[in-house]
Amino acid sequence: MDTNSTPFDLNRALQTWRENLGDSPAFRRENLDELETHLRDSIANLQQRGLGEDEAFLIASRRVGTDTTLRAEFGKINAQSVWINRILWMLIGTQLIGCLRNLVSAVTSGTSLGILQFMSPDLGTSAQWTMGILFGFIHLSAFALALAGGWWLFTKKSSYLCSWFRAVSQSPVKLIGSILILTLLPANIMALTNIIMLSTFKHSYKFTSCVSWSNLSASLIETIALVVLTLLLARKQMPARN
Amino acid sequence: MLAKELVAASTVPLVLSVLTEGENYGYALIQRVRDLSGGRIAWTEGMLYPVLHWMEKEELIESEWRAGESGRKRKYYRLRKEGHRALQEEKQQWLAVHETLTKLWIPTQPRLT
Numbered sequence: 025m026d027t028n029s030t031p032f033d034l035n036r037a038l039q040t041w042r043e044n045l046g047d048s049p050a051f052r053r054e055n056l057d058e059l060e061t062h063l064r065d066s067i068a069n070l071q072q073r074g075l076g077e078d079e080a081f082l083i084a085s086r087r088v089g090t091d092t093t094l095r096a097e098f099g100k101i102n103a104q105s106v107w108i109n110r111i112l113w114m115l116i117g118t119q120l121i122g123c124l125r126n127l128v129s130a131v132t133s134g135t136s137l138g139i140l141q142f143m144s145p146d147l148g149t150s151a152q153w154t155m156g157i158l159f160g161f162i163h164l165s166a167f168a169l170a171l172a173g174g175w176w177l178f179t180k181k182s183s184y185l186c187s188w189f190r191a192v193s194q195s196p197v198k199l200i201g202s203i204l205i206l207t208l209l210p211a212n213i214m215a216l217t218n219i220i221m222l223s224t225f226k227h228s229y230k231f232t233s234c235v236s237w238s239n240l241s242a243s244l245i246e247t248i249a250l251v252v253l254t255l256l257l258a259r260k261q262m263p264a265r266n
Numbered sequence: 267m268l269a270k271e272l273v274a275a276s277t278v279p280l281v282l283s284v285l286t287e288g289e290n291y292g293y294a295l296i297q298r299v300r301d302l303s304g305g306r307i308a309w310t311e312g313m314l315y316p317v318l319h320w321m322e323k324e325e326l327i328e329s330e331w332r333a334g335e336s337g338r339k340r341k342y343y344r345l346r347k348e349g350h351r352a353l354q355e356e357k358q359q360w361l362a363v364h365e366t367l368t369k370l371w372i373p374t375q376p377r378l379t
Contacts, residue, residue, distance in 0.1 A: 058292065058315055058341050065293040065338070066311070089312035097316040101323075 032078035038063065041085060049109035050099035063088055121250070123206050124170045126214055128246075129239065132163040133217035136235050156238040163242035167249075268307055277309070277317050278326075279356040282349055285327060289344035291334070292318065318343060326352050 041063070042056055051059075063084050070080035088094070099106050136159050177185060192198045268276075284290060284298050292314055299307050321327045326349035333339050345353075 054341075055315065055319075057339075059312060061291075061338060061340050062293045062311065062315075065340075069297075087311045089310045093310065094312045097313050101316045101319045 032076075032081070034067070034077050034081060037078075037081050045091060045094065048095050048099075049106045050095045050102055052102055052105065055098055055102070059088065059094075119206065120174065124167075124174065125243075125246070126211050128163060128166040128170055130213035130217065131166045132159060132239065132242075133214055133235075135159075135162050136217075152234045156234045158238075159235050160238035160242045163239060164245060167242070167246050171249075273307065273309065276307070276360075277314070278321065279353065279360060280307070281314075281318065281321065281343075282326065282345065282353040282356065285343060285345045285349070286353065289342045291340040291342050293340075295343075321349070324348070 038060060042060055045051055045059070046053075046056055063081075066084035066087060067077070067080040070083055071077065075083070089097075139155075139158070192202050280299055281295060284295055287298075290298070293311075296309055296311055296314055299309070318327070318329075322329055322343070325346055327343045328346050329341050329343045331339055331341050
């Protein structure tokens with residue numbers, strides 16, 4: 025609420041207005057150009073009638089229409105781009121989940137391996153149980169941490185994320201590099217730790233089986249968590265659309 | 267002020283008719299319609315553009331970005347052949363409604379009593 029203390033900057037106001045609409049896939053750049061020209065014409069006209077720059081901006085932007093109505097109407101015209109955008113986010117989602125799971129498995133395997141180095145291969149049943157629960161706990165914590173990190177990134181740093189995506193998608197080298205890193209790195213770490221684990225502890229079948237079991241149950245809990253998250257988000261978002 | 271449904275139905279014939287006066291851009295189109303209607307037809311201005319783009323897709327009109335007299339770049343719309351034809355159809359339909367209503371509201375034949 026410091027509009028009184030700082031002078032009104034029309035170009036900045038228009039920029040903010042434009043960026044606000046531009047977040048939606050309903051508008052192509054040309055649509056925004058045209059709407060901005062319209063707004064400038066309208067403001068100039070209102071100013072000729074004696075209105076101040078800020079007043080003219082307020083009235084002109086009100087006459088153009090609210091974000092919601094404009095988005096809905098332009099969305100009908102640019103339905104294809106709206107759908108392409110949805111598919112893009114679906115794809116990003118599947119990649120991220122896959123990458124996240126691999127990363128979590130890699131971290132868990134690595135940590136388990138580290139702990140196992142210090143253990144004697146002959147453990148009692150209760151110790152195996154403890155190990156199993158410990159690994160499961162590590163697995164779930166890594167998953168929760170990754171999920172919270174992803175959530176924070178999307179809600180708090182989405183503009184940074186968008187500019188990163190834009191930069192990456194425009195440079196072929198960066199694009200291929202990112203693809204390689206995102207797909208290969210977690211998978212490689214996982215494969216590597218698995219190989220080391222199997223070769224180091226192949227004499228102790230019980231160890232590996234206890235790790236596998238805890239991994240399996242942790243994955244199950246993760247899947248349930250993702251399903252619940254999806255349903256909660258759907259419940260929150262779906263009625264608002266109609 | 268016109269009812270919402272009537273505004274929606276009349277947008278295309280209004281745009282086509284204004285463009286028979288020559289090519290024009292969105293803001294001026296809106297101003298022209300507002301002036302002609304004495305302010306009774308006031309569109310939510312932003313809503314005109316999706317209609318214009320739809321009309322362009324239907325090949326009723328075509329557009330071109332060009333700098334006007336003020337130096338500001340604007341998107342100018344002009345009628346195409348298909349647009350002229352569509353306007354003739356619209357005209358017949360609107361005139362039919364208009365004539366019917368007029369006959370009902372202003373009886374031209376004197377009553378024989």
